[in-house]
Amino acid sequence: MKDIEELVSGxxxxxxxxxxxxxxxxxxxxxxxxxPRVMVIGCSxxxxxxxxxxxxxxxxxxxxxxxxxLVPPHETGGGYHGTSAALEFAVRGLRVRHVVVLGxxxxxxxxxxxxxxxxxGGAEFIGPxxxxxxxxxxxxxxxxxxASFNDQARACELEAVRVSLENLASFPFVxxxxxxxxxxxxxxxxxxxxxxxxxxxRGQSRFEAVVEGIRVG
Numbered sequence: 426m427k428d429i430e431e432l433v434s435g436x437x438x439x440x441x442x443x444x445x446x447x448x449x450x451x452x453x454x455x456x457x458x459x460x461p462r463v464m465v466i467g468c469s470x471x472x473x474x475x476x477x478x479x480x481x482x483x484x485x486x487x488x489x490x491x492x493x494x495l496v497p498p499h500e501t502g503g504g505y506h507g508t509s510a511a512l513e514f515a516v517r518g519l520r521v522r523h524v525v526v527l528g529x530x531x532x533x534x535x536x537x538x539x540x541x542x543x544x545x546g547g548a549e550f551i552g553p554x555x556x557x558x559x560x561x562x563x564x565x566x567x568x569x570x571x572a573s574f575n576d577q578a579r580a581c582e583l584e585a586v587r588v589s590l591e592n593l594a595s596f597p598f599v600x601x602x603x604x605x606x607x608x609x610x611x612x613x614x615x616x617x618x619x620x621x622x623x624x625x626x627r628g629q630s631r632f633e634a635v636v637e638g639i640r641v642g
Contacts, residue, residue: 447482454484461487464515466508466589467527468494468534475527478615487515493534494527495557496589499596509596516608517598524593524608528586529615535582538562541574557592561585583632586612586625 427435444451464487465475475481475488489511497508515521537548538555539562561584569580590612593599602608612625612632619638626633 450483459484459487459519461485461515461519462521463487463523463525464489464512464519464521465525465527466491466494466496466512468492468529468532470529470532472531472617473527473529473615487511487519487521492551492554493532493538493558493585494529494589495534495554495585496526496592497557498592512593512596513598516596516602520607522608523611524599525611525613526586526589526593527613527615528582530579530582530617532578532582532585534558535561535585536578539574539578539581541578558585558588561588583614583623586614586632590625 461484463485465479467473467475467488467490469490469492475486475490479486489508491508495508496512497506499509512524515524534551534555535558537551538558558581561581564584565577565581569577572580590610593610594603599608599610603610613635614623614625614632615621616623616638621634621638622636623632624635625631
């Protein structure tokens, strides 16, 4: 695991190699501004960096990351709405063509929701935030009561992506853009163990592999 000085050294390597070799790209991004076609709502998990796992360059993705890649429902009752603000900026300002909710396996937020990861000193912020996914937890408790905890957690991770897709539809500007054919929303799931990418099929109401995992041996 890297410490702060190693990160500074890493930036020097980035500057010397990537930045210098792609100077024209960065100059273009400064001159023209950003114009990504895709927004990704991903998890803060250190193992799931959207730009890395989707092999993207600077300027390709507009990314917001939070605990468990959740989209809150539309509401204007007050408070700070970081994810909602990013969504509004992406859809209404940048006019992205796609919004991807990117879930993943072994999500700490989902496991906290299910009671496996109690936090030292309590969960002042995690608990209220993860309550967004409580419909997913209830669905898993109802439909997978006999499953192991790991299987329940995976089912909850997938179900939470569906909850976020439903919450996306609660934003009027998202519904309008989708209705006009200007925007498409997607639910994806990254299986860290297998290196697979699953996609939610609305017609079948289930997740299916769009990129199969890598088999060992």
